[in-house]
Amino acid sequence: MSDSRSAPFLEVSALQSGYGDVQVLWDVSLAVEAGEIACIVGSNGAGKTTLLRTVSGLLRPRAGHIRLDGEEIGGLEPDQVLVRGVAHVPEGRRLFKGLSVRDNLLLGAYLRRDTAEIARDLEFVYELFPILKERETQDATTMSGGEQQMCAIGRGIMSRPRLLMIDELSLGLAPRLVERLGEALLEINRTGLTVLLVEQDVMTAFEIARHAFVIETGRVSMAGTTERLGGDPKIREAYMGM
Secondary structure, eight states, X not given: OOXXXXXXXXXXXXXXXXXXXXXXXXXXXXXXXXXXXXXXXXXXXXXHHHHHHXXXXXXXXXXXXXXXXXXXXXXXXHHHHHHTTXXXXXXXXOOOTTSXXXXXXXXXXXXXOOHHHHHHHHHHHHHXXXXXXXXXXXXXXXXXXXHHHHHHHHHHHTTOOSEEEEEOTTTTOOHHHHHHHHHHHHHHHTTTOEEEEEESXXXXXXXXXXXXXXXXXXXXXXXXXXXXXXXXXXHHHHHSOO
């Protein structure tokens, strides 16, 4: 029996996963401490999205373990993983067309019954991203890409998670918007929320996160602090064009 007091907050060990006959992840192991921002980086197709989908229950692991605060969550259904405190902001935002910004945000709280706290969290999201308050009655899918990403992150926050996982924060966004989103993540993290960021733009990820895991062809090839990995010649040449 594991001791959750000494174990990492999120612990993935020897994880294997994939789609149909195609195996994507091969014995992936990583650990994220409570209250930190960590990132998973790697080239397109390396297995980063598959890892998040497996942690959040959208894919069933073929082998290995996923533990959150000492509890095994590998193989649970997505709603069961969400109830245990894992929110997944998917690549491409996946907002609901025809629903307002406010309704999209409230969908993040659909499993909650604490009405007063839901209202408080909605105000927190509006303070974090004031443009969403201005656009709260607008169809969320008609906003700009950056505003949609803010809404998707806000929807994740509305579940009041303990772990917020974000897939491709910067995809298709202007540098100024990416910087604003990075600032928002740091502000979110200051509330004590643990953040796991998947990002193809390594420089962006390393500016935000404290620890990083590099995935290549479905395996963790390197891990360490972003300060150390950012100075590694292999990383700089392969992912930063330096």
